[in-house]
Amino acid sequence: MTPTVNPDRLWQSILDIAAIGPTPEGGSCRLALTHEDTEARALFLRWCHDLNLHHEQDAIGNMFLRREGSDPTAGAVAFGSHLDTVPTGGRFDGIFGVLTGLEIMCALHDAGHRTRAPLELVNWMNEEGSRFRPAMMGSRVHAGDMALEAALAITDDSGITVAGALKTSGQAGGLTPSPRGWACWLEAHIEQGPVMEATNTDIGIVTGTMHARYFQLVVTGEPSHVGPTTMDRRRDSLAAAAEVILAVERIALAAEPGGRASASWIENYPNARGNVSNVTRLHCDVRHDRAADAIAMEASLRTALDEIAARRQVRIDVDPYATFGPVHFDQNLCNLLRRKAENRQLSTRDMTAAAGHDSVLIAPLCPSAMLFIPSVGGITHNPKEYSTKEQVALGAQVMLDAVLDLAG
């Protein structure tokens, strides 16, 4: 019996996870290590136990579910993604990749198929970075891109540390985070953009990612009274931050089509109705297909910050706290995914990922690649995020075909 994915079971598992941390508009909110994330992890783990997968977990909360192969000397074929979401999360971003991995395990179980190489299914901790920055925290620590101690000390906006959240949620495992000698890594994900739908593409072959650069900015002015303080005497950090937000947007528009940039997080002090603001923090990022162009975007941003700071007599401190990419995924794995899709008469398209993914961190450790399925309307990080049941099943089947090829 050839292993085949079960579209109904896979779809139902997506709906079951989405029911944890549901939002009124039909999406999900499961910020990393919250009660909701913990509950989704527990349900995922129950499913894995039913398949007799061996569970290991590391000290940063990454979950590894192993299915042994017939060759004890072979490196594992690993795959997975993440179950955490952003506050306005949909039902597919990350979840599709983890549950496709689960469905692969189910299909092999149903078929009584033992692969030569072992398989490992992974749920990475805090891919989104909404609660704890930076994003892809679990895979970062796994890959040695960030020290465990540094990650554990990071706080969310309410001052809770990653270490505290891991303890409260019971998600700190016994393993020291480190590479696990995998033969290769695959991640299935939704596109999160409109290109595949617009071009009638079934399967996106992700050949690499953009280069992104993240910054935290602190604008410091001087507090004063909104009434008697004449406009020329103000050093208003919020007004300066407003100019920065629009400068970020202008830099992105000038860098199209390859470039993007955003300012999406703000914290203002004293944030009082009678007071000109004096400390405003912003988070922003610039990203581009070409690393050199992303670096040029950062240079434009720094020029704009200097000009704004000088003109408004405020100070702007820049903390360039993280980057990702550019990554070029393994050509052989990309070719394999493309061939497996074509074998099933599916259309493919080579793509560059604009978002950060855990695969960016894993790519330096072993041959890695990603597969995309279409996002209806290109909508993502939004309750309306959607891929059809058929799109989900086709993506999972191509992943299964590729895993069977790789693991024997």
Next chain:
Amino acid sequence: MTPTVNPDRLWQSILDIAAIGPTPEGGSCRLALTHEDTEARALFLRWCHDLNLHHEQDAIGNMFLRREGSDPTAGAVAFGSHLDTVPTGGRFDGIFGVLTGLEIMCALHDAGHRTRAPLELVNWMNEEGSRFRPAMMGSRVHAGDMALEAALAITDDSGITVAGALKTSGQAGGLTPSPRGWACWLEAHIEQGPVMEATNTDIGIVTGTMHARYFQLVVTGEPSHVGPTTMDRRRDSLAAAAEVILAVERIALAAEPGGRASASWIENYPNARGNVSNVTRLHCDVRHDRAADAIAMEASLRTALDEIAARRQVRIDVDPYATFGPVHFDQNLCNLLRRKAENRQLSTRDMTAAAGHDSVLIAPLCPSAMLFIPSVGGITHNPKEYSTKEQVALGAQVMLDAVLDLAG
């Protein structure tokens, strides 16, 4: 013995109150009905008890300290200000007015002087409006400008109601807020601007206030992912809010010298690093010496909001939740204050208050006026806020002279 203020005692009382809720830079933070505000009220009350003042308190937390006169039929001469501060508060804004009132009571006590009319010293609840909007809440409710029930239901940014904060702090008194039949009202305050210092003025005679209009704005866009979402597909509420902040500033600059405007409070959702924002709330105000010009500033703001909303495909809801002024203070009282200052060889200057003050609400109830003393450097709502001991004492003495004239 002629009643005379004691500069040392008055100065020390200011320092004593400033030591409650001290901030690292030398200012004070005593948001309305917090633990710090409550402690300052308790210290003030102990001082008043030492002078045998009769204490009454109303259901919105306004404190009335009465000294009886010889004529039981006379309306009281009332005076005071507020002890609450903004988060980046100084030591003088509001506090100077309350403690000048206390010093007047002390001076009369020392001199064994009984006035004909009774005197009432007032500490108004939540003048600043930093924690609970709108500002001048206590005097608003006292004057019937806002219903008690409406005020009690207002919440701070953490969801605590005014009613809850009054209960927790023990500051809800037994009186129903209502006018108390005062003969007149006087408020001493710091200028909070640079004009008196620049013109070597000892005493500012505040003949009236600006007209101010307060708004809460809600910008609604659409959530999406900061990576794959191309710039043209974004409906970014934070970027739209940034344009609003700068539009407010432009409108103020165009309305100078009589106009001011500010956006000083922001709340952003989901305020996440991976997400284009979809709900951003802003507080802003416009104000002008001439009411018609403030109204024109509002019209300009609304035009700008319409243009921004249409171009960016976001919705902007406007809640014009409060106004104050313009107020023209009582001419006879202004003349009295001017005369009392001149009698002491002090220079005076007629001024318009740009900030909101409790006197704005009291002016419709009885003849009212305000006196200003200089602010060093014009700095206010800032730990560096300062008036000299001599400036403080001179202002208090002119107030005492006027009160003696009015109360007999």
